[in-house]
Amino acid sequence: MAKEVIIVGGGFAGLKAAKVLGNKEGVHVTLIDKANHHLFQPLLYQVATAGLSQSDIAMPIRSILSEYQNIKVLQGEVTGVDFDAETVATDFGTLSYDHLILACGVRHSYHGNEQWEKHAPGLKTLEQATEIRRRILSAFEVAERAEDEAVRRRALTFVVVGGGPTGVELAGAIGEMTRYTLGRDFRNIDPKLTRIILVESGDRILGSFPKKQSSRATRDLENLGVQVWTKSPVSEIHETSIEVGSEKIETMTVLWAAGIIATDINKDLGVQTGAQGRIVVDSCLNIPGRTNVFVAGDQAAYTDPMGKVLPCLSPVAIQQGQSISENILRDLEGESREPFDYVDKGQMATIGRSRAIVDMGFFRLQGFIAWLTWLLVHIYFISGFNNRLSIFLKWCLSYLTNKKGARIISGATWRFFDTLPEADLEDKTPDAHDVKEIETS
Amino acid sequence: MAKEVIIVGGGFAGLKAAKVLGNKEGVHVTLIDKANHHLFQPLLYQVATAGLSQSDIAMPIRSILSEYQNIKVLQGEVTGVDFDAETVATDFGTLSYDHLILACGVRHSYHGNEQWEKHAPGLKTLEQATEIRRRILSAFEVAERAEDEAVRRRALTFVVVGGGPTGVELAGAIGEMTRYTLGRDFRNIDPKLTRIILVESGDRILGSFPKKQSSRATRDLENLGVQVWTKSPVSEIHETSIEVGSEKIETMTVLWAAGIIATDINKDLGVQTGAQGRIVVDSCLNIPGRTNVFVAGDQAAYTDPMGKVLPCLSPVAIQQGQSISENILRDLEGESREPFDYVDKGQMATIGRSRAIVDMGFFRLQGFIAWLTWLLVHIYFISGFNNRLSIFLKWCLSYLTNKKGARIISGATWRFFDTLPEADLEDKTPDAHDVKEIETS
Numbered sequence: 001m002a003k004e005v006i007i008v009g010g011g012f013a014g015l016k017a018a019k020v021l022g023n024k025e026g027v028h029v030t031l032i033d034k035a036n037h038h039l040f041q042p043l044l045y046q047v048a049t050a051g052l053s054q055s056d057i058a059m060p061i062r063s064i065l066s067e068y069q070n071i072k073v074l075q076g077e078v079t080g081v082d083f084d085a086e087t088v089a090t091d092f093g094t095l096s097y098d099h100l101i102l103a104c105g106v107r108h109s110y111h112g113n114e115q116w117e118k119h120a121p122g123l124k125t126l127e128q129a130t131e132i133r134r135r136i137l138s139a140f141e142v143a144e145r146a147e148d149e150a151v152r153r154r155a156l157t158f159v160v161v162g163g164g165p166t167g168v169e170l171a172g173a174i175g176e177m178t179r180y181t182l183g184r185d186f187r188n189i190d191p192k193l194t195r196i197i198l199v200e201s202g203d204r205i206l207g208s209f210p211k212k213q214s215s216r217a218t219r220d221l222e223n224l225g226v227q228v229w230t231k232s233p234v235s236e237i238h239e240t241s242i243e244v245g246s247e248k249i250e251t252m253t254v255l256w257a258a259g260i261i262a263t264d265i266n267k268d269l270g271v272q273t274g275a276q277g278r279i280v281v282d283s284c285l286n287i288p289g290r291t292n293v294f295v296a297g298d299q300a301a302y303t304d305p306m307g308k309v310l311p312c313l314s315p316v317a318i319q320q321g322q323s324i325s326e327n328i329l330r331d332l333e334g335e336s337r338e339p340f341d342y343v344d345k346g347q348m349a350t351i352g353r354s355r356a357i358v359d360m361g362f363f364r365l366q367g368f369i370a371w372l373t374w375l376l377v378h379i380y381f382i383s384g385f386n387n388r389l390s391i392f393l394k395w396c397l398s399y400l401t402n403k404k405g406a407r408i409i410s411g412a413t414w415r416f417f418d419t420l421p422e423a424d425l426e427d428k429t430p431d432a433h434d435v436k437e438i439e440t441s
Numbered sequence: 442m443a444k445e446v447i448i449v450g451g452g453f454a455g456l457k458a459a460k461v462l463g464n465k466e467g468v469h470v471t472l473i474d475k476a477n478h479h480l481f482q483p484l485l486y487q488v489a490t491a492g493l494s495q496s497d498i499a500m501p502i503r504s505i506l507s508e509y510q511n512i513k514v515l516q517g518e519v520t521g522v523d524f525d526a527e528t529v530a531t532d533f534g535t536l537s538y539d540h541l542i543l544a545c546g547v548r549h550s551y552h553g554n555e556q557w558e559k560h561a562p563g564l565k566t567l568e569q570a571t572e573i574r575r576r577i578l579s580a581f582e583v584a585e586r587a588e589d590e591a592v593r594r595r596a597l598t599f600v601v602v603g604g605g606p607t608g609v610e611l612a613g614a615i616g617e618m619t620r621y622t623l624g625r626d627f628r629n630i631d632p633k634l635t636r637i638i639l640v641e642s643g644d645r646i647l648g649s650f651p652k653k654q655s656s657r658a659t660r661d662l663e664n665l666g667v668q669v670w671t672k673s674p675v676s677e678i679h680e681t682s683i684e685v686g687s688e689k690i691e692t693m694t695v696l697w698a699a700g701i702i703a704t705d706i707n708k709d710l711g712v713q714t715g716a717q718g719r720i721v722v723d724s725c726l727n728i729p730g731r732t733n734v735f736v737a738g739d740q741a742a743y744t745d746p747m748g749k750v751l752p753c754l755s756p757v758a759i760q761q762g763q764s765i766s767e768n769i770l771r772d773l774e775g776e777s778r779e780p781f782d783y784v785d786k787g788q789m790a791t792i793g794r795s796r797a798i799v800d801m802g803f804f805r806l807q808g809f810i811a812w813l814t815w816l817l818v819h820i821y822f823i824s825g826f827n828n829r830l831s832i833f834l835k836w837c838l839s840y841l842t843n844k845k846g847a848r849i850i851s852g853a854t855w856r857f858f859d860t861l862p863e864a865d866l867e868d869k870t871p872d873a874h875d876v877k878e879i880e881t882s
Contacts, residue, residue, distance in 0.1 A: 036578060036579075036849070036850040037848075054494065054495070055848075058849045060848045060849070062626040063626050063848065066625045072629070074582075074585060075585075075586070092586045092587075092588075137477060138516075141477060141515075144515060144516075145516070145517055145533045147533075147534060184507045185503040185507045186503065187513045188513070389834065390831065390834070407477070407496075407501045408477070408495055408496050408499045408501070408567070
């Protein structure tokens with residue numbers, strides 16, 4: 001009898017776990033994901049800033065795994081797990097497992113101020129990226145047609161909250177866009193006068209990188225017109241303004257990249273959770289006491305032998321997915337399991353069109369050469385030849401022409417928070433009033 | 442004093458009219474469109490069937506026109522026109538014109554059954570194409586996870602209403618997708634067993650083409666597994682079924698390509714309208730009695746000297762946009778206007794991956810050679826080098842590998858009808874029930 005393995009989540013961890021089990025004898029795999037696609041999250045900010053299309057960084061999971069005859073992919077939502085009965089409840093029925101791999105990721109945290117979300121979207125899904133793109137591009141449209149100088153100034157002010165890699169990449173890409181891409185397209189505004197503020201509560205941006213690299217990144221951002229405000233905690237976010245400390249900034253566009261939290265399922269599982277609500281796992285990535293239940297990627301809080309909880313990074317997720325599936329295969333062979341052993345590959349962040357920082361511990365790069373490294377690594381790791389070619393060509397074209405290929409405002413609304421009334425999204429532009437709808441195209 | 446020209450709509454007609462006036466002395470142009478992009482509608486069905494990405498067939502209007510210093514592009518909605526005061530009312534203020542060009546296009550008509558729209562979306566905007574793609578791909582996901590054979594059969598039944606070029610192209614693309622693209626990706630279903638029905642109320646499909654070509658297209662469709670039902674008027678559309686004559690077909694996915702109607706603005710203008718509510722224009726494309734107001738493209742009902750009202754086709758729109766702007770330039774030079782003279786370039790329709798029909802009157806093509814012609818013409822006419830290259834590469838890849846590049850189900854909702862409650866879109870899948878939302882990626 002083949003063993004049934006259920007994998008929840010088709011991110012980096014879940015996908016790697018599935019691939020390791022692919023076409024192996026004695027095991028049937030079912031991968032369940034709410035979306036039909038795997039998302040290459042490291043490049044999501046490029047969709048948000050109109051550099052890439054949705055389909056460049058998203059691949060249908062079932063297509064990535066189609067060569068493995070023992071893997072079944074189902075699109076659906078997992079609503080609960082019964083560890084004793086060894087079943088997973090989904091919105092399309094209940095499934096039994098012999099081994100379970102949870103890899104559900106994390107979502108944004110507003111640290112108790114969830115009402116900020118509609119004014120300051122985060123960047124985790126394709127829908128959110130499309131919504132952020134819509135907001136950024138719409139702000140320029142509002143500025144172009146505004147007759148009131150205050151409206152124009154508010155439309156041309158962008159605030160990014162959070163100085164981690166995502167915040168830095170978003171702010172840098174907006175800076176680059178306003179400096180180089182949009183210049184010739186507008187008549188009434190000078191996009192170069194755009195104000196972009198990167199707000200960080202800590203005392204420097206990119207806190208996980210060496211200090212010297214933080215400073216370099218700050219300088220690179222400032223060269224793109226981005227103001228970097230450190231030691232600046234956000235106190236309130238309104239529809240058309242943000243309060244940072246005692247200062248109030250009028251802005252139409254606030255983007256959130258300041259913190260993550262585990263998805264709600266973790267609370268219902270009755271398991272021990274650590275920082276950010278992530279599930280505490282043992283040396284083999286098991287939930288303690290449940291040797292057939294594993295947790296991988298952002299959802300897991302794994303403490304390495306040095307006592308450090310590993311961060312939410314794709315190399316961690318990929319290595320954990322691999323380790324778990326290798327241990328499942330060892331179980332099948334009757335061999336003993338091996339504990340997870342993380343090989344730190346370093347970290348990198350990019351700033352605009354031709355600057356980056358790369359930190360591999362003993363070896364550090366910055367500036368253009370770091371950016372080339374960043375580019376090659378990302379081209380290499382993205383799934384699918386089709387995507388790789390398309391992205392590479394788009395980057396070459398955009399580098400040569402300073403144009404961005406995907407500046408399309410699409411009416412995509414954002415399903416992440418179901419509580420947000422449609423009207424809130426529609427009436428984002430402060431100068432819009434209720435008018436009869438007429439098709440103009 | 443430069444003359445103010447306002448163009449409403451950035452489709453084929455409006456864009457051509459703007460280009461002809463671009464960088465000409467003595468004229469200022471303001472182009473207003475509800476969207477920020479020009480849409481290459483002839484390829485919209487490929488976005489709906491996952492062959493192309495949104496940004497392949499959409500280009501920011503302001504970017505297309507950025508080289509013309511006398512043209513200003515504003516994103517906004519026109520809410521009315523005062524012909525006597527020579528002003529256009531928009532949602533961002535009132536603008537005065539010396540010359541006005543209306544090119545607002547048309548929308549779908551359900552012939553008095555507008556309540557069908559939510560069950561049977563049409564294909565006119567990028568948002569609608571994304572929604573159709575979501576429905577088609579989601580139907581396969583439902584079938585894959587269904588345990589009930591009736592649900593699976595319903596999910597694998599697709600009905601396209603309307604046997605014009607759009608309906609034929611949609612049905613052909615779905616046929617091709619199920620035959621070639623999706624085969625290896627599913628475990629529980631055989632996509633080849635998909636039932637695709639093209640429903641036409643007239644006695645043959647592609648009624649504007651010669652009879653022989655209709656028959657050939659019917660045969661090509663049947664080879665892709667599409668059933669062609671002629672003389673089959675739709676009597677009712679429900680959420681999970683459609684009634685055609687006395688027959689009821691269980692289906693999750695009905696697509697609408699059966700008829701168009703003018704946008705609502707035409708009713709408020711107090712002008713004479715013809716078939717489909719389009720505005721009746723004279724030989725110079727003016728609204729009779731208003732020599733400084735022109736109508737172009739689908740919005741205009743122009744009767745040629747033979748007494749035939751020109752159809753809603755892009756060559757008509759482009760030539761009309763050109764004729765109008767040339768007459769405006771003649772006005773400026775003090776020359777007399779020349780009436781519009783349509784040069785018929787013929788028509789074409791494509792069926793799946795390698796078949797098409799081309800009708801240029803004296804010269805007709807079908808099969809593979811017609812498809813090659815179709816391909817070259819479309820590559821040639823699409824705006825923007827970037828798009829052209831991307832589309833060409835995607836088509837080459839998809840032709841060689843039988844894969845489609847954009848099979849992404851995105852949560853984009855569809856803003857075309859504001860009355861549709863969010864819940865209706867969410868609960869399209871008949872087997873979905875209310876569950877707590879959990880992030881799985």
